[in-house]
């Protein structure tokens with residue numbers, strides 16, 4: 001039988017994060033590619049899944065009906081709940097630390113970088129550069145998370161690392177890696193994880 005879970009998406013950070021989370025969680029899924037350049041996400045077929053016309057979208061075919069989930073971060077938490085592993089442990093303290101770091105990357109790096117991208121599209125180049133600089137500085141600051149632990153929120157790989165990894169990949173060319181030895185070591189280690197490699201390839 002086909003995988004009950006489908007992940008609709010494209011080669012973009014939000015979709016790759018969702019794919020990496022499913023891979024790390026060991027949740028089998030089928031990739032459904034959406035051609036953003038051809039505006040397939042805005043067509044009626046895709047809008048039936050996500051009225052906002054965005055990817056990623058996760059679809060799970062259940063006996064009791066079809067479950068549709070949008071928002072990359074919601075999909076990551078869905079995957080973590082299925083994983084039964086360290087992506088999001090049950091211990092409230094460990095979990096709180098993961099939330100802290102996960103939302104650091106989401107709100108201080110990814111969202112800021114997204115704002116920069118929108119400004120660039122509007123032709124507001126100076127403002128875009130300023131915002132991108134803020135996002136990059138916040139990413140560089142995450143070096144301190146890695147001073148005493150191998151991963152962003154502790155001794156185990158977690159949702160916080162997935163959040164950090166895709167945006168660090170996007171900034172790979174511009175980050176001063178030599179000044180950030182812990183970030184460099186972390187990035188190399190995460191890049192070699194089989195689930196991360198598979199997630200990166202999901203929409204390639």
Ligand SMILES: N[C@@H](CCC(=O)N[C@@H](CS)C(=O)NCC(=O)O)C(=O)O
Pocket residue numbers: 012013014015036041053054055056070071072073
């Ligand atoms: N907050 C949403 C953002 C989704 C989003 O903006 N997706 C982009 C691709 S990364 C998209 O669908 N772009 C196509 C469009 O805006 O037409 C999430 O995290 O899933």
